[in-house]
Amino acid sequence: ETIYLNPEETTFRINFSADNYLIPEKNRYKYRLVNYYDDWIDIGNEGSVLFTSLDAGKYIFEVKACNNDGMWRDTPTRMNIEIKNY
Numbered sequence: 001e002t003i004y005l006n007p008e009e010t011t012f013r014i015n016f017s018a019d020n021y022l023i024p025e026k027n028r029y030k031y032r033l034v035n036y037y038d039d040w041i042d043i044g045n046e047g048s049v050l051f052t053s054l055d056a057g058k059y060i061f062e063v064k065a066c067n068n069d070g071m072w073r074d075t076p077t078r079m080n081i082e083i084k085n086y
Helices: none
Strands: 002-003 014-015 028-034 037-040 048-051 057-066 077-083
Touching: none
Parallel strands: 002 077
Antiparallel strands: 014 048, 028 037, 028 057, 057 077
16 A cells, blocks of 8 residues: 655654554564665654655655564565655
């Protein structure tokens, strides 16, 4: 699936959560925005990311979760994002 944004919608937040509720404060997340930066960014237990001033184009948001036992999910959850041109 793809989320389409208008050219003026260049600032947005993505919220997410892990499905492990045993000790949720120990859940951790990593994300990246392919076609903007490809390195994984570890954001600890923060379950949201704010993007600002992105250029028009196609991006892939990926997020991985780590449970309270320190086990990272192998396959990230992906979302396509397209910011349209004027």
